[in-house]
Amino acid sequence: MPEVQGASPAFLFSGITRMEHGMNRTELFFATCIAVATCVAVLVVHGEGSGGSRGARESGDERGAQEAGAKAVAVTVDDLPGAVPGTGQSQGNLKDFQKIDRAIPQILKAHHAPAIGFVNEWKLQVAGERDARVALLQEWLDAGLMLGNHTYSHPSFNAIPLAQYEDETIRGEVVTRALMKASGQEEKYFRHPFLATGPTAEVKSAFEAFLKERGYRVAPVTVNNEDWTFNDALGAAREKGDEELASKTKKAYLEYINSVFEYYERTSRSLFHREIAQVLIIHDNELETECLDELLSNLERRGYRFISLDEALADPAYATPDLFIGPQGVSWLMRWKLAFGQKADWQNEPDPPAWVIKTSKEMRQAKRQQ
Numbered sequence: 301m302p303e304v305q306g307a308s309p310a311f312l313f314s315g316i317t318r319m320e321h322g323m324n325r326t327e328l329f330f331a332t333c334i335a336v337a338t339c340v341a342v343l344v345v346h347g348e349g350s351g352g353s354r355g356a357r358e359s360g361d362e363r364g365a366q367e368a369g370a371k372a373v374a375v376t377v378d379d380l381p382g383a384v385p386g387t388g389q390s391q392g393n394l395k396d397f398q399k400i401d402r403a404i405p406q407i408l409k410a411h412h413a414p415a416i417g418f419v420n421e422w423k424l425q426v427a428g429e430r431d432a433r434v435a436l437l438q439e440w441l442d443a444g445l446m447l448g449n450h451t452y453s454h455p456s457f458n459a460i461p462l463a464q465y466e467d468e469t470i471r472g473e474v475v476t477r478a479l480m481k482a483s484g485q486e487e488k489y490f491r492h493p494f495l496a497t498g499p500t501a502e503v504k505s506a507f508e509a510f511l512k513e514r515g516y517r518v519a520p521v522t523v524n525n526e527d528w529t530f531n532d533a534l535g536a537a538r539e540k541g542d543e544e545l546a547s548k549t550k551k552a553y554l555e556y557i558n559s560v561f562e563y564y565e566r567t568s569r570s571l572f573h574r575e576i577a578q579v580l581i582i583h584d585n586e587l588e589t590e591c592l593d594e595l596l597s598n599l600e601r602r603g604y605r606f607i608s609l610d611e612a613l614a615d616p617a618y619a620t621p622d623l624f625i626g627p628q629g630v631s632w633l634m635r636w637k638l639a640f641g642q643k644a645d646w647q648n649e650p651d652p653p654a655w656v657i658k659t660s661k662e663m664r665q666a667k668r669q670q
Contacts (some may be wrong), residue, residue, distance in 0.1 A: 370605040371565075372577040374612035375408065375415040375596075376519060378450055378491060381423055381436040383528065383585040385535025386663035388454055391423050394432055396586070401436040403589040405443035411596040413606035417584060418450035418491040418519070419476045434475055441483045446609070448489035448519060449473050457496040458628070462503050466510050473514075489609060490516040495524070495581075495629025497622070504625065519609060520618065522568070523580040524631040525560045527553065529652045531587040532660035538586075550591050552653055557595055559650040561602065567633045568617075571640060577607060577615040579632075 382397035384390040408415045417440050424433045440447060452471035460468070473487060480487045490511055497518070498504025511518065530553040537545035561578075568576045582588055588595075596606070612618075617636075624635035624644065634644040651657065 371575055371603045372607045372612065373523070373599060373604050374577065374579045374607050374609045375413050376448075376491065376521070376579060376581050376609060377404065377415055377417045377588075378581060378583050379454070380417040380419045380440070380447070380450070380584045381433055383531065383583045385532045385586070386660075387667040389667075391426050394426070394429050397423075397433065397436055400584055400586060400589055401439050404584060404592060405440050405445055407589075407592045407596065408445060409443045410593070411600070411606060413596060414445065414608040415606075416446040416448050416489060416519070416609050418448045418489075419472065420450050420452065420454045421472050421475050422453040424475060434479070437476065437479055441479060441485070446485065446489075447476050447480055447487060448491055449476060449487060449516065450491050451493055454493045456494055456628075457492060457503075457507075458499045462506055465507065469511070469514070469516075486515070488515055488517055489519040491519045492629060495521060497629055498625070501625050517613070520579055520613075520622070520632040521581040522576070522578045522631055522633050523560060523564050524649070525557055525581065526652050527557070527582050527587055528585070529656050529660040530556070531583065531585040532663045533656045534587050534590075536659050536663050549656070550587070552656060553587060553591055554594055554598065556650065556652055558598060561599070563648075563650055564631065564633055567637075571633065571636060572617050576617040577612040579609065579612050 379388075380401070382392045382400050384392045384396075417437075419437060424430055424437075426433060437447060449469060449472050451465075451468040453468065455465065455468055457465055469490065477487045498507055508518065530549055533549045534546055537543070537549055564578065565575055568574070568578070582592070582595075599606075618632075620636045621639050622632060622635045623638040624630065630644060630646045631649070634646045634649075637644050652660075
């Protein structure tokens with residue numbers, strides 16, 4: 301483990317209860333106050349001086365070379381072959397998914413963004429539609445993109461035992477690995493649903509060893525965002541036939557994602573004294589079919605170039621240890637604050653507008669009652 305410099309001699313790990321997908325950060329803050337009493341662990345890391353971990357600090361030449369170039373971001377897309385508004389418990393409509401999985405790869409390709417899509421293979425298993433749904437994954441590969449494992453049915457790591465979570469991982473790779481192999485690629489990235497990386501240090505470590513044995517690397521996220529709430533709001537607007545609300549939702553999302561990037565850029569500069577190669581998470585949904593082109597254009601105007609996940613993780617910042625232990629996941633930039641002896645002040649991250657959160661909650665509650 302890299303030595304951490306400039307940190308206090310002990311680090312506090314707080315568990316974050318975010319089991320309800322629709323919980324906002326204000327609510328999450330109070331939930332944490334309860335969780336922290338039972339989720340505290342202490343790690344003593346010895347070091348000298350100031351700055352980040354040695355594994356995360358590059359030489360002056362390396363830093364100068366990176367600062368001289370454009371900002372860089374890898375785009376990662378969760379929940380292939382499609383995410384349904386208001387619920388994660390639906391296998392969705394094939395026609396809707398065909399629209400999504402033809403549009404998003406083409407947008408990424410147009411912007412020369414070498415993205416990766418993370419698959420829930422449970423959504424492939426629909427009688428009479430299996431081949432058509434598998435073909436949607438092939439659309440990604442045909443566009444020159446990659447695929448990764450997002451478990452079979454998208455469970456929370458905190459809701460099932462380790463052995464069952466490992467089984468979910470194995471079941472979630474059957475089709476994807478075959479497609480990748482046929483295209484001359486290797487499936488090598490795993491993305492935790494909800495970014496929940498393990499409820500205890502022991503379970504987290506055991507699962508990471510399991511992933512390594514199967515040839516996987518964890519796909520971290522630095523630019524976390526709640527585009528799924530906006531997708532819910534867009535779905536609600538479309539159900540009502542309210543195009544004015546749909547337009548308002550898309551505009552609000554693009555403003556929100558801009559504020560999200562500003563926040564994580566500041567965090568990066570605070571921790572590493574530069575802007576690291578970022579990893580963005582979005583979801584495979586209708587919202588992104590209508591907003592992704594402008595989102596990527598906005599990033600280009602901010603000075604970003606698009607890189608692969610491989611390239612992003614070559615940034616020395618990703619050698620910083622992930623010390624976070626808790627029942628739910630947060631951005632790796634928040635996790636890394638712990639390694640610097642700081643608080644993981646996720647409650648200061650930008651929230652979607654209150655009306656978007658409210659609409660999303662109402663839709664999800666209604667779906668659960670159906």
